[in-house]
Amino acid sequence: MNESFGSRLRARLDECGPLCVGIDPSPALLHTWGLDDSPAALERFCRTVVEAVADVAAVVKPQSAFFERWGSRGIAVLERTIADLREAGTLVLLDVKRGDIDSTMAAYAEAYLDKGSPLAADAVTLSPYLGFGSLEGAITSAMANDAGVFVLARTSNPEAAGLQRLVAGQVLAGAAAANAGHAPFGPVGVVMGATLPELEHSLDDLNGPILAPGLGAQGATPADVARLFGSVRHAVLPSVSRAVLSDPKLVRSRTLRYRDECAAHLAADAR
Amino acid sequence: MNESFGSRLRARLDECGPLCVGIDPSPALLHTWGLDDSPAALERFCRTVVEAVADVAAVVKPQSAFFERWGSRGIAVLERTIADLREAGTLVLLDVKRGDIDSTMAAYAEAYLDKGSPLAADAVTLSPYLGFGSLEGAITSAMANDAGVFVLARTSNPEAAGLQRLVAGQVLAGAAAANAGHAPFGPVGVVMGATLPELEHSLDDLNGPILAPGLGAQGATPADVARLFGSVRHAVLPSVSRAVLSDPKLVRSRTLRYRDECAAHLAADAR
Numbered sequence: 001m002n003e004s005f006g007s008r009l010r011a012r013l014d015e016c017g018p019l020c021v022g023i024d025p026s027p028a029l030l031h032t033w034g035l036d037d038s039p040a041a042l043e044r045f046c047r048t049v050v051e052a053v054a055d056v057a058a059v060v061k062p063q064s065a066f067f068e069r070w071g072s073r074g075i076a077v078l079e080r081t082i083a084d085l086r087e088a089g090t091l092v093l094l095d096v097k098r099g100d101i102d103s104t105m106a107a108y109a110e111a112y113l114d115k116g117s118p119l120a121a122d123a124v125t126l127s128p129y130l131g132f133g134s135l136e137g138a139i140t141s142a143m144a145n146d147a148g149v150f151v152l153a154r155t156s157n158p159e160a161a162g163l164q165r166l167v168a169g170q171v172l173a174g175a176a177a178a179n180a181g182h183a184p185f186g187p188v189g190v191v192m193g194a195t196l197p198e199l200e201h202s203l204d205d206l207n208g209p210i211l212a213p214g215l216g217a218q219g220a221t222p223a224d225v226a227r228l229f230g231s232v233r234h235a236v237l238p239s240v241s242r243a244v245l246s247d248p249k250l251v252r253s254r255t256l257r258y259r260d261e262c263a264a265h266l267a268a269d270a271r
Numbered sequence: 272m273n274e275s276f277g278s279r280l281r282a283r284l285d286e287c288g289p290l291c292v293g294i295d296p297s298p299a300l301l302h303t304w305g306l307d308d309s310p311a312a313l314e315r316f317c318r319t320v321v322e323a324v325a326d327v328a329a330v331v332k333p334q335s336a337f338f339e340r341w342g343s344r345g346i347a348v349l350e351r352t353i354a355d356l357r358e359a360g361t362l363v364l365l366d367v368k369r370g371d372i373d374s375t376m377a378a379y380a381e382a383y384l385d386k387g388s389p390l391a392a393d394a395v396t397l398s399p400y401l402g403f404g405s406l407e408g409a410i411t412s413a414m415a416n417d418a419g420v421f422v423l424a425r426t427s428n429p430e431a432a433g434l435q436r437l438v439a440g441q442v443l444a445g446a447a448a449a450n451a452g453h454a455p456f457g458p459v460g461v462v463m464g465a466t467l468p469e470l471e472h473s474l475d476d477l478n479g480p481i482l483a484p485g486l487g488a489q490g491a492t493p494a495d496v497a498r499l500f501g502s503v504r505h506a507v508l509p510s511v512s513r514a515v516l517s518d519p520k521l522v523r524s525r526t527l528r529y530r531d532e533c534a535a536h537l538a539a540d541a542r
Contacts (some may be wrong), residue, residue: 017461065371065382068382070389072346072350100510104295107337109418112339114442157401160405163438166437
């Protein structure tokens with residue numbers, strides 16, 4: 001497996017369609033499933049989701065917070081979930097939103113991108129609050145491991161607008177510079193909420209994948225995603241969580257429905 | 272123990288002086304100590320540091336990244352390190368820089384602030400990239416658990432200036448609003464690098480503690496810290512890591528020296 005993350009992602013999108021499914025086992029969701037709130041229940045939840053979606057989602061995105069709640073026992077469940085997903089051939093995007101300086105950032109890169117780590121994923125989410133330049137070591141590490149990163153630019157929550165409107169341009173410029181010359185995608189994706197009323201910045205020069213959370217429970221539809229991202233919609237990975245996870249019996253059918261709707265709206269020749 | 276974090280921190284500063292010691296067991300530091308790079312070595316490093324500094328540092332700050340490198344085995348060492356520190360009576364500030372939306376942020380708060388969690392600390396660092404408002408639930412959780420949070424405002428690394436100069440004012444205003452009316456400190460501290468050439472924003476209305484990393488290896492001296500923070504220097508917690516950790520035999524003596532120098536420079540009546 002010496003193919004770059006960009007090549008692997010492109011192949012997976014062509015094969016499975018453009019959907020990312022989040023694994024967000026909140027206490028509320030475990031309760032809805034009739035499970036108690038325990039590491040064993042967490043594991044059962046994850047196994048069920050992996051079986052239901054691994055062959056139909058392009059990417060699966062476990063949210064680290066819900067595993068960290070249980071300390072080392074939760075992280076052990078996360079290790080098994082990542083291993084199950086990689087074994088099933090789906091791409092794993094670990095949602096950790098890490099961001100720090102020099103040796104600390106190198107440690108995070110080792111934890112989540114180094115092939116030898118028990119938590120190694122295909123990609124991670126990163127926060128640029130310490131400056132896009134602070135992520136340089138992690139990007140280098142991602143490339144060395146045929147992995148990728150998704151840097152937060154404009155997130156889907158309303159509280160973010162005041163801050164991110166001022167700085168998203170810096171993040172997008174940094175990502176575009178890091179991706180220049182790579183094909184079919186560079187290693188640096190960005191996170192742009194599917195719920196945004198408009199983009200405010202052009203993504204035409206990004207040359208990287210765009211993770212667009214906010215589909216379903218947060219209110220965005222596949223049609224919204226296609227309209228928002230326009231000419232770069234072929235690079236978008238819309239992400240859905242609660243809307244497909246709320247009933248264990250319906251996870252697969254709802255994933256298929258979202259996947260097919262997204263595929264129809266995001267196809268390069270869709271109007 | 273129903274005292275607020277602000278009261279407990281004030282008492283600890285009065286008793287032990289104003290120093291925060293970081294526990295940053297990087298591979299390079301383990302090597303310098305003559306240890307291999309393993310979870311067992313990580314644990315030995317942490318036990319040595321805890322024994323050397325727990326009664327002389329006001330606050331001890333483990334950096335989560337260096338434990339996450341080892342997955343669940345590393346997190347188990349972090350659990351034991353936090354337990355050892357709390358048993359010894361020092362305040363534990365866990366450096367995790369988390370930041371996310373609604374139910375995810377609630378899960379992080381539960382992981383690091385809830386008294387029942389295996390990773391419960393006295394305070395955590397938070398990143399405001401998703402907007403200061405996204406941290407509201409974590410602040411409420413901190414108060415309910417007599418804990419605190421330290422929100423990144425202006426960090427000590429040079430790559431951060433471009434982004435943080437634009438948004439630090441929003442962060443400081445949010446912290447001041449959350450702390451209004453609390454005594455002796457509100458639950459919301461901020462992170463302001465000790466290496467900054469100048470503050471650019473007034474901290475006079477903050478009414479919260481200020482974590483100032485950058486002492487020692489990054490170049491700041493106790494005199495720099497006193498000059499930079501001027502009229503709010505009584506609220507500053509300068510943080511040192513590598514400069515006191517690089518030789519296991521000298522951790523305690525170097526910590527005492529930094530502590531005494533900081534105490535002399537930061538005393539309210541110092542010139």
